């Protein structure tokens with residue numbers, strides 16, 4: 001039997017997750033994610049697919065983050081028309097995320113055109129709203145633990161990866177002339193994250209493992225500590241009449257913070273101050289969360305006690321630009337949660353421009369801040385900072401809470417591998433920068449895996 005694996009993204013780097021599996025006479029993509037980062041470095045990589053999209057038989061999608069799903073409309077644009085298998089929650093999240101990604105592409109292009117900087121192929125949007133909608137029609141929802149045949153000799157099962165709503169690890173069985181079991185971890189989450197269940201690895205012997213390594217070289221603080229710190233921060237800022245400004249990713253982080261605030265309010269640990277979720281995308285995504293209680297962690301007190309997890313008297317969801325602007329002229333205290341997560345775009349920029357100069361306010365960092373972003377500069381204590389081209393003195397307090405990370409750290413990754421139980425014949429380490437990739441390879445070797453590889457972009461292996 002011939003099984004072949006080629007790595008076309010998140011190989012030697014974090015974003016662009018996409019691996020081509022050729023087996024049982026078919027060609028299947030595991031994820032089709034977008035390369036993210038500076039446009040000058042990623043646009044060409046994203047633009048041209050390294051294979052004929054019309055010859056791909058199907059896609060298996062682990063979760064809705066754009067670095068795993070964001071090249072799907074590009075595949076469709078290039079003629080792919082097979083099924084995209086994913087969990088029902090991921091399917092519904094993509095219905096919000098992919099049109100949003102297309103909208104950003106179209107807006108960026110308009111911006112370049114207006115400034116006379118649009119230059120042929122390089123500046124055209126990768127795909128349009130129509131491509132995103134056509135992609136959605138190919139999605140097939142497969143619940144966790146339901147074994148589904150993609151072809152006669154190839155079946156898959158999704159297991160909860162505990163990373164974001166609907167996220168999955170994939171257990172693939174190839175039964176053409178013998179048995180081969182291939183497990184793709186997807187992004188592995190953490191134990192104790194609010195709302196979603198803990199990661200659940202498959203168990204038993206594995207022939208081929210593809211595993212992520214984002215944080216294989218570090219340790220996170222605990223999720224319980226994160227909630228306690230959040231409560232303490234809100235009390236402190238409310239007492240001095242300030243605002244808590246939270247840059248948050250619209251998918252995942254925003255809902256976790258809302259959930260924690262609900263929990264804190266119910267137990268009387270935060271005062272009665274308004275909490276604004278000021279991001280149309282986060283509002284839409286929160287609606288998708290409400291549609292999928294079947295994947296919530298039923299051991300959590302709030303999940304069992306309260307059917308309206310995201311609605312409580314303090315919270316207000318904001319869509320219109322006028323309502324968003326009026327938040328800045330209102331007096332504190334208040335909590336404002338807005339995208340983008342690294343304060344590079346979105347409504348959080350307006351709130352920071354109005355708020356960083358006031359010593360009563362707090363900028364609360366709850367997610368990873370990449371180098372060269374405004375979020376990172378504020379986190380590191382820079383002042384003044386540039387927002388919309390103007391300089392602002394940072395007098396507000398700045399605090400970082402690390403415990404809300406959606407990725408397993410070193411010990412959690414090792415725990416996930418140990419729980420696989422059976423021997424692992426061969427492993428490929430993906431989805432990490434060079435330090436974490438090597439750290440994960442070392443962890444696997446120490447756990448007894450003899451054949452461990454860190455594939456390069458474009459590399460192909462016959463299994």
Ligand SMILES: [Zn+2]
Pocket residue numbers: 063065068163187
């Ligand atoms: Zn992810």
